[in-house]
Structure formats: C-alpha cells, structure tokens
Amino acid sequence: MLRQRSEGRDAANRARIDEESHQAFIQQFKDKIGQDGRWWLPALNEADPNGVACWTNLEQFVFVPTGNTPPSGITLEQLAQIARAALTVPEPTIKLSPDAKSFVNLPTWVWLEGVGQPRRTVTAELPGVMSVTLVATLKSIEIDPGTTPDRAEVTETGCGAVGKPYTRGGAFSCGVRYMRASIDQPREKYTLTVTTVWPVDIQSQGGAVPFQFDPVQLEATRDVPVGEIQSNVTPPAN
Template identity: 30%
Template sequence: MIVASFVAALMGSAPAHAFGGSDTRGEVQGDEVSASAHSSRIKVTQQSGPTGGRQGTVSPTDVNWKPPPCWYEPVFSPAQLKDFAENDGDGDVGLRDGWYGTRLWTDHFKDGKDATSIFTSPSTVKGYKDYNLGKNGYFWRGVAPDVTAIDDTSLCSRLMFWVDAGEVPDVPNAPTPKTLAEYAYDRIKVPSTEIEVRPQTRSTVNLPAWVWLDKGRFKEVRVRAELPDTGLWAETTAEPVALHLDPGTPDAVTQPPSGDCTINSDGSIGTPYTRGDADRTPPCGITYLRASNGGPYRLRASLTWRISWKGSDGSGGDLPDGTFPATRDMAVQEIQSVNR
C-alpha cells in the first residue's frame, strides 16, 4: 500500500494549490491535460448573439443560487497518464490529494499497488496494472473551480478512477447536461446596459426623461458547453425580457410606476424621444420631482435576462434570471420664473 510516501506528500512540501487554491475561470480546452483539479476541460463557445462592444456577465436574481461546486470529468487516457506519471508526476490525483514524485503515480497506476486517501470513502483504492494500456477509456477525477467553497471534504474527492469510453460514471456528482448549463451561466457575455435618455445632459423638475434601448443591440445570447470524451453538452440561452429603473432618489416617479419597462415585440424597450414629446408621458422613463442640488442623481438601469437551457439528453429548464446593471449621472434643474 502507498501510505508513508502518500502522507508525506500530503503533509510535507506539497504546493498549496493541491489543497484549495482557487481558479474560478480555469478551463482546459479540448484534449489538453492539466495537473490541476481546479481546471476544467469543459469547453464553452458562443452560438448566437452580439460579439462586439462592451460586454459582461449577469448576476443571478436569486442570491442563494450557486453553480455546482464540483463534479467529475475525464482527465487522462492510459497513454496520457503513462506520459504524465513517468515524466512529470507532480499534480492532483484527487480534488484534495496531491501526489508529488513519479514513484507515487507509477506505484499505483503502473504497478498495481493500493493507495490511501484521508478525504474519501473507501479510503483504500486498489491499484491498476500498466495504466490500463490497451483499454478504451479514461481516468476521471473531481474538478472544482474553488475547493475552499466546499464544506464537505468528501465531495468529489475520490482518487482518480477508471471509466470505460462512452460511459459516464454512476457516482454522486457525476456530470450531467444541467451541470454544464450551470457551469456556463457566468460565462455568458451579454451587452452592457447602455440606455438612451432624453434630455441627454440635464433634466428638468416635473418634466419626464425618456428612456429606451435600441432593438438591434439586445438580442438573445446562446452558449454551448461541452465536456470532451463524454458526449455531454448543454446550450444555455440568455434572453432580454425587461428593464428596471431606479431613479437614485425617492423624489421621483417612474413610468411605469413599478419601474419595470417590458420588452417590445421588435426587441426594443421603451420609445425613442422625438421633438414635441416633452409634455407627454413616456412608456419608459423618469420624472424627477426635486432638483439635484449638491450633485447629480445616480440613475441605475438594470436589464433582466431570462436564462434557460437544453441538454444532450433532451433535458432542459430554467435557471435564475440574471441582471446586468449600469448607472449614469442625472443632473436635474429647476426652472425659475420671474413675474413683473
């Protein structure tokens, strides 16, 4: 059994990344091999939607929702593991287990010696002969963008294990299309919320400011997340559905009163201001009731995106709506009149 050398690697000079370093954006593309359990091979590509201009990610409206903290995925083919074990040998053999030195890897995966982990059950894992060369499949390992966010140390912590090609292991935290859809949630890039406002520079007390969004800019964005060597994929779609206005002061009235401007049938929000509209009530806008003495009001405009997904197995559903806010200064003046 690999006991003394394994524990020494755990308690001795192992780099800190093997025990909870964070790489929230870690992605390993295609067939590239990573020695870090914080890097995922999930590949995310944009399928539709704007690609230029200022962009950013949405924030879930459900503050308690979080993407999956960890999952298992294929890491090494037999040939890749042989090359890594015999020529490198420094890296993660599990989500919380780092092996440093080729002997640890060759003893377990080449010479069939059992290995021990203090983080998972069963704690003793039977060894493999000659890296399973000649077999068709992959060695799988737990992956987590941020191990420090996982309270249960046994979660996704199995030592690297074998799975035949074309199969997904029947274990807790095995990847599913929904896992991929949720992983892709904060990798969806949506256009920044740049609203049009008239009057553009300075508003006037009791006169409405018109707010709108161009129909050509705010279209649905769809991304595809695929996990190589599994056949699993999911497409996650963000669709703009409403704009919420917060005037930045209680001394204001929004149109509509809720502050929620719905999207029009052509994809626009609100109606552009035209000359002669100054005394009309806009379908989407703000009327300030008091001048912004001492500094401008901070108008906050948050675009809501409805997030849905569909997967390779025919599954699908909704994820929490996302918002992307923007702010702009609104200087509001009060017109003075003098009677003689």
C-alpha cells in the same frame, strides 16, 4: 486508452523499471477492448489548494458503458452551473433626453446603447456524452429614478428591451418625470439606475436539468441634475 498507456517514453520507462507491474497496469485497458463505452479520468482545479489532495484520492481510470457517467463524475446539473458561471451580458450605456440636465415636470426619455446582440449563449459539454446550452435573451429594463415616488414618476409602458429613444413629437412612454428639483440631493443630482433583465433558457442533451436559473440582471447608473424653471409675472403698465 490502451495505445496511449502502452506506447511512448513514459510507458517504456515504466516497463523498464518493473515490467510485471506495467503489464498488470495495462491489463485493465486490454480487458475493455471491443466494449462500447468511455474511459473517465479525474480532473482538478489547479487554483484550488485542495485540488491535488482530492485528485489523488480518486480512481484514476474508470470505464463506463455508453450513456452513463461514473458515480463521482460530473453531473448535468454541475455542467449547467459551469455554463452559468461563464455566461455574461454587456454593460449598457444610459442615454437621456434631455441629456445634460432635466427640469421639474419635463419628461426625461430613457434608453440604452451598447447592448449589441440581445441574445447571448454559452455551452458546456462533455463531447458525445452530455451538454448544456444557456440562452440569455434581453427582454426588459427596469428604471429606478434614484428617489422616492413623491419626487419622481416612472413610466415603463413602452420601454421594451432597451428603452425608447427620443423622437420629436413622439409619445412619452419610457422614462422619468421628476417632480422635485435635485438641489437638495447629494451632489445636487439624482442617481438614475437602469437594470437590464435577461431571462435564461436551459437547453440540454443527456437528460433534463431539474431547475431554472434566475434572470441575469445588470445595472447601469447615470447622474441626473434636475432644475426648476422660474418665471416672473408682472402686471401690465397703466
């Protein structure tokens, strides 16, 4: 820090304008030579209209012994919030079987595509001081058929993390069985919603984060027209 503040064009200009003030300014850095610690400087969010005013009221150079942070410095909890704000998960695509249209009492298989890696991580850190890594792992999905239980029966016993793709002759264990046609619904369709659930694990260095984040949840929707198969029974001819 002494080298940064006593060399270069800016330092030379300050010394030329007022050598005595310049020497008094860099004395604070000379006093800390050989001590184990770090210099902290204020930072600001330039998008915040109050950022500059806040920054000018903060002490510009704070020396803190190794392993500590200044009273107004960022905390481990704040670092975790920064990481959480940067944590995103992919928006999936809902796949169905049957695909274009389902029918009353016919199992409609549900699964997801486009999820990619089911584990997402973000790290926020102050190098050498503290860090927080958030790990979001896709654990399950939740299916909303877009109607009431008397009109649709949801099965989620075999969904796992991304649902269950249709297999010929396979057991139906993830999807919806509609029991009423959608002819009386808006646009004559049900709107099915699948929510991916990503629990978040916190890994930290420099202390423990005293809270836990709620799981990250992301919804995807799909229109499902449901028809009704009609059959006529005629008596045999005499």
